[in-house]
Amino acid sequence: MQKVIFNEEKCKGCELCTTVCPKKIVYMDEKKINSKGFHPATVTQQEECISCGFCAMMCPDVVIEVRRPSKEGKKDE
Numbered sequence: 780m781q782k783v784i785f786n787e788e789k790c791k792g793c794e795l796c797t798t799v800c801p802k803k804i805v806y807m808d809e810k811k812i813n814s815k816g817f818h819p820a821t822v823t824q825q826e827e828c829i830s831c832g833f834c835a836m837m838c839p840d841v842v843i844e845v846r847r848p849s850k851e852g853k854k855d856e
């Protein structure tokens with residue numbers, strides 16, 4: 780599942796989120812350019828994400844949404 784989701788169109792390419800990820804999986808996607816003209820931040824190794832939320836907390840433009848997977852057999856509250 781997608782644990783961390785980037786609203787790539789809103790990203791301004793400041794790279795702050797890439798500095799705080801303890802797993803070092805956030806990177807600037809140089810293959811893409813959004814409508815503002817920036818390479819947007821992204822994560823492709825979703826399975827490595829620990830849903831710590833640091834990247835989302837750091838982003839000044841609220842680009843990032845982090846989901847915490849619920850434990851198997853336990854319902855979301």
Ligand code: SF4
Nearest residue numbers: 800828829831832834
């Ligand atoms: S939630 Fe944590 S582990 Fe996942 S991408 Fe963001 S900073 Fe990295």
Ligand code: SF4
Nearest residue numbers: 790791793794796838
């Ligand atoms: S902190 Fe936010 S605006 Fe800056 S690069 Fe990361 S996602 Fe983009």
